[in-house]
Amino acid sequence: MMINYVLAKDTWEQEEFDAIMRVIESNRFTMGPEVESFEKEFAEYFGSKHAIMVNSGSSANLIAIASLILSDKYNLNPGDEVIVPAVSWATTYSVLYQHGIKLKFVDIDLDTFNLDLNEVEKAITENTRAIFAVNLLGNPNNFDKLLDICENNDLILIEDNCESMGAKFKGKYTGTFGILGTFSTFYSHHMATMEGGMVLTDDDELNDIMKSIRSHGWTRNLSKNSKFISEKDEFYNLFNFIFPGYNVRPIEMEAAIGREQLKKLDKFLENRKDNGEYFTNLFSQLDNVKIQKNQDDSSYFGFPLIFESKSKREEVIKLFEKENIECRPIVAGNFTRNKVIDYFDYEICGILKNSDILHNQGLFIGNHHIDSKNDIKKIFEILNNI
Structure with a gap:
């Protein structure tokens, strides 16, 4: 199912x-x-x-x-x-x-x-x-x-x-x-x-x-x-x-x-953070999958995943499509790779190595305002099997 x-x-x-x-x-x-x-x-x-x-x-x-x-x-x-x-x-x-x-x-x-x-x-x-x-x-x-x-x-x-x-x-x-x-x-x-x-x-x-x-x-x-x-x-x-x-x-x-909505925000945040902590504990066990490190007290908008290669990400996207797990790029990836910046007055400082890794090898799945631990566990098991 x-x-x-x-x-x-x-x-x-x-x-x-x-x-x-x-x-x-x-x-x-x-x-x-x-x-x-x-x-x-x-x-x-x-x-x-x-x-x-x-x-x-x-x-x-x-x-x-x-x-x-x-x-x-x-x-x-x-x-x-x-x-x-x-x-x-x-x-x-x-x-x-x-x-x-x-x-x-x-x-x-x-x-x-x-x-x-x-x-x-x-x-x-x-x-x-x-x-x-x-x-x-x-x-x-x-x-x-x-x-x-x-x-x-x-x-x-x-x-x-x-x-x-x-x-x-x-x-x-x-x-x-x-x-x-x-x-x-x-x-x-x-x-x-x-x-x-x-x-x-x-x-x-x-x-x-x-x-x-x-x-x-x-x-x-x-x-x-x-x-x-x-x-x-x-x-x-x-x-x-x-x-x-x-x-x-x-x-x-x-x-x-x-x-x-503001009256309910405390509860929304509590559930998002519970989901986030559960996700972090589980997915940190996966070899060759990088997850976002919580700087202090994250409100866990969602769950980004970075794989060891672009081809592995493509494999996971196809698997997620089969399992009806929605995913998307992490925000907009390395934004300097979008054609719109041709309009900007801009400078790239240094090498955007990490942004490129996120762009090429990353994807994002959602987090929710309700308890989502059962679904998070199923997604973990799917990835763990490959």
């Missing part, structure tokens, strides 16, 4: 559908009180001062980078260099291109799959202004060393935490170490709101900038005490535009669902 192990499972129950009905009955669908409440609750959960909800994790990255450029305080400008790992999702990189930033790709560590911090130090030049660190697949970076590098070189730290909601490093949530941390609430992630994203920050100015550029660049959604509101005429400030903005607003349904 086939396993039928999928990449992602539905996390919604009756509470989420009731939340949708609550919005329908309110007859308010565009961004409003549900979004405001969800932002407050999300910020409180993760211990941040501000949360800004948008329509996707990709848009969260977009407004995060834009806010640093628009802020005089952080001095990030078009033409500056930002260090990025060679393994991540497309919108870690495209938002930098879209703002005229030069990308500096560095290799990953083949144990954690996060930035190789030794390579990061080698890549820093006088033009480097920031590190855009990605907590890959639930696994936190080594923030002790990463923050030291930033402090010693006067660099901005930004976190793409879209795959790592609920992960911690030394008891502190990832997504709260940098000036800004971004999150995704897309279907396959730790909590799901249809589409959706969030940015966390403790910086009042960046919060105001992001709330403005989320909605066209106007002042309407800013507090009356914001330094960006110079006109005291409330009528005028309904249509007072101060920044080149976007329209990346979320809708009320997404926020209402998110409020219900």
